[in-house]
Amino acid sequence: MSDLPNSQDVLDAARRLHGHVLRTPVLRNDALDELAGAKLWFKCENLQITGSFKIRGATNRLLQLPADARGKGVVAFSSGNHAQGVARAARNFQMPALIVMPSDAPAIKVEGVCGDGAEIRLYDRTSESREEIAAEETRKRDATLVPSFDDPYIIAGQGSAGVEFGQQMRDANTPLDHIICCAGGGGLITGLALGYREFDPDIKVWTAEPEEHDDWRRSLASGEIRENAPGTRSICDAILTPAPGDLTWALGRELLEGGCAGSDADIEEAMRLAFRHLKLVLEPGGAAALACALFDLPEAAKGKAVGVVLSGGNVDPAQYARIIGV
Amino acid sequence: MSDLPNSQDVLDAARRLHGHVLRTPVLRNDALDELAGAKLWFKCENLQITGSFKIRGATNRLLQLPADARGKGVVAFSSGNHAQGVARAARNFQMPALIVMPSDAPAIKVEGVCGDGAEIRLYDRTSESREEIAAEETRKRDATLVPSFDDPYIIAGQGSAGVEFGQQMRDANTPLDHIICCAGGGGLITGLALGYREFDPDIKVWTAEPEEHDDWRRSLASGEIRENAPGTRSICDAILTPAPGDLTWALGRELLEGGCAGSDADIEEAMRLAFRHLKLVLEPGGAAALACALFDLPEAAKGKAVGVVLSGGNVDPAQYARIIGV
Numbered sequence: 319m320s321d322l323p324n325s326q327d328v329l330d331a332a333r334r335l336h337g338h339v340l341r342t343p344v345l346r347n348d349a350l351d352e353l354a355g356a357k358l359w360f361k362c363e364n365l366q367i368t369g370s371f372k373i374r375g376a377t378n379r380l381l382q383l384p385a386d387a388r389g390k391g392v393v394a395f396s397s398g399n400h401a402q403g404v405a406r407a408a409r410n411f412q413m414p415a416l417i418v419m420p421s422d423a424p425a426i427k428v429e430g431v432c433g434d435g436a437e438i439r440l441y442d443r444t445s446e447s448r449e450e451i452a453a454e455e456t457r458k459r460d461a462t463l464v465p466s467f468d469d470p471y472i473i474a475g476q477g478s479a480g481v482e483f484g485q486q487m488r489d490a491n492t493p494l495d496h497i498i499c500c501a502g503g504g505g506l507i508t509g510l511a512l513g514y515r516e517f518d519p520d521i522k523v524w525t526a527e528p529e530e531h532d533d534w535r536r537s538l539a540s541g542e543i544r545e546n547a548p549g550t551r552s553i554c555d556a557i558l559t560p561a562p563g564d565l566t567w568a569l570g571r572e573l574l575e576g577g578c579a580g581s582d583a584d585i586e587e588a589m590r591l592a593f594r595h596l597k598l599v600l601e602p603g604g605a606a607a608l609a610c611a612l613f614d615l616p617e618a619a620k621g622k623a624v625g626v627v628l629s630g631g632n633v634d635p636a637q638y639a640r641i642i643g644v
Numbered sequence: 645m646s647d648l649p650n651s652q653d654v655l656d657a658a659r660r661l662h663g664h665v666l667r668t669p670v671l672r673n674d675a676l677d678e679l680a681g682a683k684l685w686f687k688c689e690n691l692q693i694t695g696s697f698k699i700r701g702a703t704n705r706l707l708q709l710p711a712d713a714r715g716k717g718v719v720a721f722s723s724g725n726h727a728q729g730v731a732r733a734a735r736n737f738q739m740p741a742l743i744v745m746p747s748d749a750p751a752i753k754v755e756g757v758c759g760d761g762a763e764i765r766l767y768d769r770t771s772e773s774r775e776e777i778a779a780e781e782t783r784k785r786d787a788t789l790v791p792s793f794d795d796p797y798i799i800a801g802q803g804s805a806g807v808e809f810g811q812q813m814r815d816a817n818t819p820l821d822h823i824i825c826c827a828g829g830g831g832l833i834t835g836l837a838l839g840y841r842e843f844d845p846d847i848k849v850w851t852a853e854p855e856e857h858d859d860w861r862r863s864l865a866s867g868e869i870r871e872n873a874p875g876t877r878s879i880c881d882a883i884l885t886p887a888p889g890d891l892t893w894a895l896g897r898e899l900l901e902g903g904c905a906g907s908d909a910d911i912e913e914a915m916r917l918a919f920r921h922l923k924l925v926l927e928p929g930g931a932a933a934l935a936c937a938l939f940d941l942p943e944a945a946k947g948k949a950v951g952v953v954l955s956g957g958n959v960d961p962a963q964y965a966r967i968i969g970v
Binding site: 340599 | 969
């Protein structure tokens with residue numbers, strides 16, 4: 319694979335991942351359609367193994383390792399979902415894994431990683447660099463670092479969700495006009511756009527982000543990478559990256575239509591609506607695309623068939639209870 | 645259809661309902677398998693339209709009405725899920741509907757019925773008879789009463805979930821040995837057993853109930869209908885009926901293997917585990933089968949492939965927050 323993955327790489331990844339990941343269901347709901355003013359189709363990656371799409375990219379990456387590298391294991395840094403994806407994929411291939419996680423990561427994500435038998439190295443976000451810790455540990459172990467998004471096999475692996483989505487909509491004979499998908503580093507959305515294009519080259523794909531953390535929206539509007547102001551926060555822990563990645567931006571600038579965003583209040587409301595109408599548990603980052611579909615739908619998508627990627631459901635029970643119980 | 649539906653009636657219902665109800669997904673999860681000591685396959689009827697399987701039977705029943713009866717509408721009494729199923733099915737067929745609901749029904753269920761445009765008549769559980777109110781309203785309107793379980797078309801309609809489950813497990817080439825399914829009136833479990841038998845005549849089907857409300861378990865053990873002691877309570881509002889119905893018992897005594905039960909504490913724990921591992925919202929009654937699979941699995945099912953019917957997800961947010969947030 320050259321540095322930038324293409325649609326064929328994503329199709330290959332989808333084939334390779336068959337049996338390793340779930341083919342997640344696509345759902346829809348009349349009440350949410352009415353609220354959005356569009357026909358929404360939900361790709362439920364919160365129902366994926368480990369509760370998010372991240373196992374797709376991690377598995378695809380680990381499948382590339384030569385036999386002699388497997389025994390030495392892998393290292394990853396992540397606040398949660400990538401951590402769990404890598405930990406589970408490593409367990410599935412009987413490989414040792416070390417995950418570098420911030421000490422304030424949601425407990426449910428730390429537990430998930432632990433439960434899969436990975437070693438955890440906690441670090442302090444304010445005083446330590448996770449990149450440095452991970453690099454040092456990778457060197458010491460002669461292990462392989464598994465990046466969270468800016469890697470062609472990670473992007474292609476996440477994109478397998480787009481191939482599935484395309485197959486599912488084709489099988490149901492209900493083509494989509496638009497797709498809204500969360501964008502953190504951008505591995506999922508760029509891979510998904512590549513994958514879905516094999517089924518419909520005219521699909522319009524939009525990023526979903528927290529309002530104060532809209533690096534993709536501003537990058538797409540300006541035509542060059544924009545960073546978030548340092549220190550901006552959001553409840554969407556899963557999708558807070560400083561800026562688009564190099565590879566994901568090179569793909570995204572060509573593949574993506576533009577950006578939408580929702581406030582933390584919109585995202586909490588989307589979580590409540592998913593609870594009520596879909597009976598699905600979404601984490602804040604996993605509800606960003608739904609919030610955008612409901613409260614910041616692009617004009618062009620009004621009244622159209624819109625795919626909405628529900629990307630994850632790993633939320634601490636106490637936080638969920640607080641959001642749902644109001 | 646004669647009074648007692650047979651497997652062919654259930655197959656017919658499944659064909660008839662195609663396009664009217666969702667083909668709900670089947671999921672599985674390693675962590676829950678480990679806890680149960682069996683391989684569990686979850687049939688997710690909480691993801692069904694209206695958040696429970698009840699739309700299946702209601703739609704199948706309404707499809708039987710002659711043209712002149714349709715305009716006069718339907719009447720039903722129910723604490724919630726049947727109410728929503730009938731209200732939505734009636735709306736889909738542009739029929740008026742009156743639903744008789746207890747004044748202490750979960751607000752989310754009252755709202756669901758309201759949202760579908762049905763008229764609601766609240767009654768006081770302690771001083772009024774819902775049967776009398778419904779009979780009186782049915783007479784006044786010259787409408788059709790839609791019973792909640794003891795009706796051959798209702799049973800056959802609910803059973804369409806069993807036909808789907810059978811097809812899905814056959815397509816995945818993973819036959820089940822056992823199925824655990826909640827039993828209130830018994831419409832779902834008896835219809836489902838009839839439907840699944842078309843795919844495997846040796847399937848063993850077990851009832852799941854709250855511990856203090858185990859009329860089916862005791863009836864199956866003794867060979868004759870046993871009632872619950874008056875005044876027994878449980879958080880499982882959806883599956884509290886005084887005793888098996890006449891038709892459902894006539895079917896169930898032949899089709900069902902025996903009964904399992906879980907305490908309210910077990911059922912709350914099952915709701916928490918579904919939140920954590922499946923990212924699914926279950927109501928108490930909808931989690932009864934999962935609680936039984938995890939905490940009261942029949943000896944014969946240990947280590948086997950066990951289907952678990954997750955029957956509904958209509959739970960008030962405040963109650964859910966209380967249960968999840970501990």
